[in-house]
Amino acid sequence: MASHQHPPPGAFHNRKFSINRNTGIPRPARRFSIQEPSTTEASSKIHRKFREAHEGHLPHAGLDATRSSTGVIWCSEQAGEHGFFEEPEKWANLGQGAPEVDDEIEGCFPRPQHLDISVNSREYGPTAGIKPLREAVAHLYNEMHRQGKESKYTWENVAIVPGGRAGLIRIAAVLNNAYVGFFIPDYTAYNEMLSLFKNFAAIPVPLSEEDDYHIHPEKIAEEIARGTSVIITSNPRNPTGRVVANPELAEIQDICRERATLVSDEFYSGYNYTSNCDGTTISAAENVQDVDEDDVLIIDGLTKRFRLPGWRVAWILGPKEFIKAIGSCGSYLDGGTNVPFQEAAIPMLDPTLVKAEMKALQRHFCDKRDFVVGRLREIGFSIKLVPDSTFYLWLNLEWLPGPISDGLNFFQACLEEKVIVVPGIFFDLNPSRRRDLFDSPCHHFVRLSYGPTLDILARGCDGIERVVRKFQALEADGAYGVPKAPSPSRTEGEKESHTVPSAGGGEREKDEELHLL
Numbered sequence: 001m002a003s004h005q006h007p008p009p010g011a012f013h014n015r016k017f018s019i020n021r022n023t024g025i026p027r028p029a030r031r032f033s034i035q036e037p038s039t040t041e042a043s044s045k046i047h048r049k050f051r052e053a054h055e056g057h058l059p060h061a062g063l064d065a066t067r068s069s070t071g072v073i074w075c076s077e078q079a080g081e082h083g084f085f086e087e088p089e090k091w092a093n094l095g096q097g098a099p100e101v102d103d104e105i106e107g108c109f110p111r112p113q114h115l116d117i118s119v120n121s122r123e124y125g126p127t128a129g130i131k132p133l134r135e136a137v138a139h140l141y142n143e144m145h146r147q148g149k150e151s152k153y154t155w156e157n158v159a160i161v162p163g164g165r166a167g168l169i170r171i172a173a174v175l176n177n178a179y180v181g182f183f184i185p186d187y188t189a190y191n192e193m194l195s196l197f198k199n200f201a202a203i204p205v206p207l208s209e210e211d212d213y214h215i216h217p218e219k220i221a222e223e224i225a226r227g228t229s230v231i232i233t234s235n236p237r238n239p240t241g242r243v244v245a246n247p248e249l250a251e252i253q254d255i256c257r258e259r260a261t262l263v264s265d266e267f268y269s270g271y272n273y274t275s276n277c278d279g280t281t282i283s284a285a286e287n288v289q290d291v292d293e294d295d296v297l298i299i300d301g302l303t304k305r306f307r308l309p310g311w312r313v314a315w316i317l318g319p320k321e322f323i324k325a326i327g328s329c330g331s332y333l334d335g336g337t338n339v340p341f342q343e344a345a346i347p348m349l350d351p352t353l354v355k356a357e358m359k360a361l362q363r364h365f366c367d368k369r370d371f372v373v374g375r376l377r378e379i380g381f382s383i384k385l386v387p388d389s390t391f392y393l394w395l396n397l398e399w400l401p402g403p404i405s406d407g408l409n410f411f412q413a414c415l416e417e418k419v420i421v422v423p424g425i426f427f428d429l430n431p432s433r434r435r436d437l438f439d440s441p442c443h444h445f446v447r448l449s450y451g452p453t454l455d456i457l458a459r460g461c462d463g464i465e466r467v468v469r470k471f472q473a474l475e476a477d478g479a480y481g482v483p484k485a486p487s488p489s490r491t492e493g494e495k496e497s498h499t500v501p502s503a504g505g506g507e508r509e510k511d512e513e514l515h516l517l
């Protein structure tokens, strides 16, 4: 029985020793002390146990490597061990949430290839961003979402930040002592961001798979009723590809008004396929009544919908007082966004240009979505609801043969075929690791990105097909000796072994993999 060969599930919980990433072998706990342990101490089991568990015994003094990366980065590292970095052109990276960046998309404007760097831009820029760009952002939102409304955004309602994550961190830094509600599944980086700061307590709100991960307005009302005063969500939603649009979005904002701050992460606002690809973007800005009174913080940037993830230019819109604090905290957090790229961003935000750009973007990505959904359905995946936004598919693996019916094992099997996906469990956000994720409802999912170009998507789908066929053939041969997993919940076998086939064909403890996140 596997349970006799492996430590029981949970045996590594709260383990403080580390693993050598190259060999996979646990490193002995190092002792940061000026004295060697006494003989009594060295031969005492209880002392050894204490030392292994004690915070002070870390691989390097002062280092907590577990705080260093998100699940998506971890996936790239695993792919690196399979040779991804040597020959990336032979791989299909459907893991990283990045859009294709070439100037190939019909109807999209060509990105600048050279920047005119003014002498002025050598100086430190303002940590809230340069005024002309703040004005351009405000103008864009007024034109796109606030036509005919009395209250309009001005430059004082906008802070420019060095990318989305830096913006999220800035927001987290200025939050009050509050309960911050977040939904699961959601964007992996919220995990780290929600555990970095001690000024608020993060409260998970699970969404249900049966309900297609819908955020119902009543859910928000319930959260506020129990004392939550800040709510953060991506919308359109990573990883499920669902969007909360009007009238429901307006209803949610009405519920929040005067009671809670809504942080609306709109990084996928342009990837909206609900309006016939006419270029309409989804934004909470539409329903704000008074830009200085409604506690709505909107975050977006050049990263996704302008397909410039390398530029690191993003923005936050909100009430002046909030923006003042968010702008100022950049002086100790990140120092602000680089000035030349801010200057280069200004002409891109012309509303007419943006509208045409969004139209072209939506048509192109909608076609890619349809291609991938079609291929996956051919392979046998059942995709009940085709996502209406973003460039992600949240794929259910339950129907697959047992050994690849969960996200970690499927991810591992895909690596063998040079395809990267992200195990669903990484989106089951668990800030500060307060929950045990062994029973995660995201366990039987992976997130697949159709951000890359069509040829890469085709290669990725072919790789996924090979994985499925290989394991189906093995199953048909009776290679597993056990019936196929009957339900979404873990099988007894899984509960006992928690094993993931390693690159070398051996087996590693799943818990060990997770611990390295």
Ligand SMILES: Cc1ncc(COP(=O)(O)O)c(C=O)c1O
Pocket (backbone or CB within 6 Å): 097, 162, 163, 164, 165, 166, 187, 234, 238, 265, 267, 301, 303, 309, 312, 314
């Ligand atoms: C929902 C969401 N918000 C923000 C970001 C971060 O954007 P950036 O790369 O600019 O930090 C991402 C990136 O994946 C995202 O998915």
